[in-house]
Amino acid sequence: MLHDVTAVRYVTPLREGGxxxxxxxxxDHRLYVLKxxxxxxxxxxxxxEVLAGELGRGLGLPVPxxxxxxxxPVLARSEPETQIQDQMRASGGVNLGMAFVSGALNFDPLCFQVDAGLAARVVWFDALIGNVDRSWRNPNLLVATGGLRLIDHGASLIFHHHWAGAEAWRRRPYDxxxxxxAGAAAGxxxxxxxxxxxxxxxxxRAVAAIPAEWLTDEPGFATPDAVRAAYVEQLSARLAGPRDWLPELPDNAGHSEVAL
Structure with missing residues (x-):
């Protein structure tokens, strides 16, 4: 289960992402990126974000x-921009917080080298969850003391936007x-x-961590636990079937030797 934290001070907007x-x-006197x-x-x-992030953490990947x-929502009073005020007022109650990674730099594949084994594990993980948001244009990777961090998984698991067609996603190849x-992964x-x-x-453990408030009233499901079971069934079926969803890596893959 996710730890419960109450926001006591709004610091600043992070003007990246939609x-x-x-x-x-x-x-708890810690800083969090609030989604x-x-x-x-x-x-x-x-x-x-929760399902993919907690699954990644359970697999030993460096997710904050x-x-x-x-x-x-009263904290919105300290924000001068009307658009952000409106978003804050619409977000009273349970939100998602990610531990702030101090001093982090955005990953650039031309500037940083990554251990080939770690790169392969990240590509495999992204292929399993269908993460379409780890491109070299927008890698959603941070580099900080202690190495790489994986962030922003909200664009994964796209099948849950259309449960009626979710079964077809199970065999969908990952590009x-x-x-x-991809260029650093060693197979x-x-x-x-x-x-x-x-x-x-x-x-x-990951599906159990999803707040019930975000699973309530999902069309086609009677309870939050029924939605959780559907996520488990979906990803378990993808895992159990042929690995035809795994991508082909570039011929030069695995060239990186410096571990982050």
Whole structure:
């Protein structure tokens, strides 16, 4: 389950990405990047963030800590921009917080080298969840003390936007042609052997961490637990079937030798 934190101070907007997340201080005196429940992307982006992020953490990948972040809309009074005020007022209650990575730089594949094994594990993970938002143009990777960090998974698990056609997604191949780490990954067979056995337990913990508030009233499902079960079934079926969803890596893959 995600740790509960209450936002006590709104620091500043982070003017990157369509949802324009905010930087807030929690009642535990830590800084968090707040992803708004009232943003235009909707609650399913937050569901994907939690499920993918906690699954990645369960697989040993470097995803910053995620928390349930409770927001009182009164904090909007300190924000001068009307658009952001409106978003904050629409996001009262449970939001998603990601631990702020101090001093982090945006990853640039031309500037940083990544351990080939880690790169392969990230590509494998992104292929499993169908993450379309890890391109070299927008890698959603940070470089900080301690190495690489994986962030922003709201664009993954796109099947949940149309549950009626979700089964067809299970065999959909993953296109890694523009993946920021494809050139550094040293083949996916070893990553598959390492990560696939860890998925069932990590997936159960990840779906349990999704706040019920974001799963309520999902069309076609009677309860939040029914939605959770559907996510488990969907990803378990993708994992259990042939690995035809895994991408072909470039011929020069695996050239990186410096570990981040």
């Amino acid at each position: 949802s324009m997340p905010g930087l807030v201080e929690g009642d 708004w429940s009232g943003a235009a992307q909707g609650r399913k982006a937050l569901v994907a 800590e995620l928390v349930r972040l409770d927001l009182d 890694a042609a523009d993946h920021a780490l 996916l067979a070893v990553a598959d052997e390492e990560l696939a056995p860890l998925v069932p337990a990590a997936l159960e």
